[in-house]
Amino acid sequence: MNSTAQEGESVALPTNAVPALRIRNLRKTYKGGVEALKGIDLEVDQGEFFGLLGPNGAGKSTTIGIITSLVNKSEGSIEVFGIDTERDLESAKRLIGVVPQEINFNQFEQPLRIVAQQAGYYGIPWAEAQERAGQCLEWMGLWDKRKVLSRALSGGMKRRLMIARALVHGPRLLILDEPTAGVDIEIRRATWELLEQINRQGTTIILTTHYLEEAESLCKRLAIIDGGCIVQNSDTRSLLRQLAIETFVLDPQDALDAAPKLDGFPTAMREDGSIEVEIKQGASLNQLFDSLKQEGIVITSMRNKANRLEELFVRLVEGGQESKL
Numbered sequence: 001m002n003s004t005a006q007e008g009e010s011v012a013l014p015t016n017a018v019p020a021l022r023i024r025n026l027r028k029t030y031k032g033g034v035e036a037l038k039g040i041d042l043e044v045d046q047g048e049f050f051g052l053l054g055p056n057g058a059g060k061s062t063t064i065g066i067i068t069s070l071v072n073k074s075e076g077s078i079e080v081f082g083i084d085t086e087r088d089l090e091s092a093k094r095l096i097g098v099v100p101q102e103i104n105f106n107q108f109e110q111p112l113r114i115v116a117q118q119a120g121y122y123g124i125p126w127a128e129a130q131e132r133a134g135q136c137l138e139w140m141g142l143w144d145k146r147k148v149l150s151r152a153l154s155g156g157m158k159r160r161l162m163i164a165r166a167l168v169h170g171p172r173l174l175i176l177d178e179p180t181a182g183v184d185i186e187i188r189r190a191t192w193e194l195l196e197q198i199n200r201q202g203t204t205i206i207l208t209t210h211y212l213e214e215a216e217s218l219c220k221r222l223a224i225i226d227g228g229c230i231v232q233n234s235d236t237r238s239l240l241r242q243l244a245i246e247t248f249v250l251d252p253q254d255a256l257d258a259a260p261k262l263d264g265f266p267t268a269m270r271e272d273g274s275i276e277v278e279i280k281q282g283a284s285l286n287q288l289f290d291s292l293k294q295e296g297i298v299i300t301s302m303r304n305k306a307n308r309l310e311e312l313f314v315r316l317v318e319g320g321q322e323s324k325l
């Protein structure tokens with residue numbers, strides 16, 4: 001792409017199958033010297049549902065900020081569907097829809113106006129902008145609410161309004177920064193369903209999340225970022241397969257003074273009196289229960305300590321245990 005798209009023009013894409021996003025050697029040092037990104041490389045294919053995970057301060061928002069041109073990079077390159085953001089930022093921006101973490105629309109305006117205005121920023125004529133806005137609101141289940149004051153919408157509806165606004169210009173890549181942060185489980189699941197639908201219809205999705213369950217449920221591929229570096233980048237399944245150990249929590253019938261010593265199963269006592277046991281992949285649970293029986297310990301219930309991705313995360317990310325997941 002050498003020519004820059006004018007307002008209202010659609011962007012001609014390179015015909016060969018280029019990745020939706022290609023990041024090379026991306027570095028960011030903020031004024032004051034914080035090195036937020038230390039040269040990351042990342043590729044997301046067209047049609048993918050991709051997750052960017054990491055503890056607080058890892059560099060996720062900086063990465064998203066640079067892709068969406070809110071933050072200036074110090075070094076490196078970004079291509080969106082083959083379009084270099086440095087050479088043709090306007091065309092690249094046209095292909096991206098962004099859902100920021102914080103609700104940032106004017107709460108005193110009506111949803112229809114908020115979404116249509118966004119289309120206007122992309123040079124879409126007002127009549128078409130209204131029509132598109134209506135379609136997006138309908139898709140997000142907000143048609144009935146198109147003329148209420150946005151302030152009156154529920155938390156879940158406000159999130160959906162943010163998504164409708166991000167979709168109105170027909171982006172091929174949707175980027176969401178912590179899309180379900182702080183929302184209750186019902187809204188979270190409803191949002192997941194919507195995002196899956198959007199992805200099924202061909203839009204590439206990249207999200208950042210603290211919720212490992214979210215990443216595990218939605219994302220086919222994940223990159224884990226820590227301290228400004230990508231520490232893992234793989235498909236979700238093979239990441240999970242790397243886990244050699246799972247930790248279970250057992251509740252003993254009678255209170256124990258100390259964690260029991262079980263052959264081949266490292267244990268630890270928890271504050272609430274339950275016991276943590278590490279079990280190697282493929283190890284026999286019967287053997288564990290035999291050892292417990294030998295010690296005269298009866299177990300009344302057992303559960304997985306965390307979801308598997310969380311275990312992996314804690315192992316990969318230095319200080320992960322302290323991070324607010």
Ligand code: ADP
Nearest residue numbers: 030034036054055056057058059060061062063
């Ligand atoms: P995340 O989104 O993963 O929590 P960020 O990208 O927000 O991480 O932050 C990465 C690092 O950059 C952190 O050390 C953070 O304090 C620092 N940082 C982020 N924004 C700024 C800024 N505007 N000025 C200086 N430092 C910043």
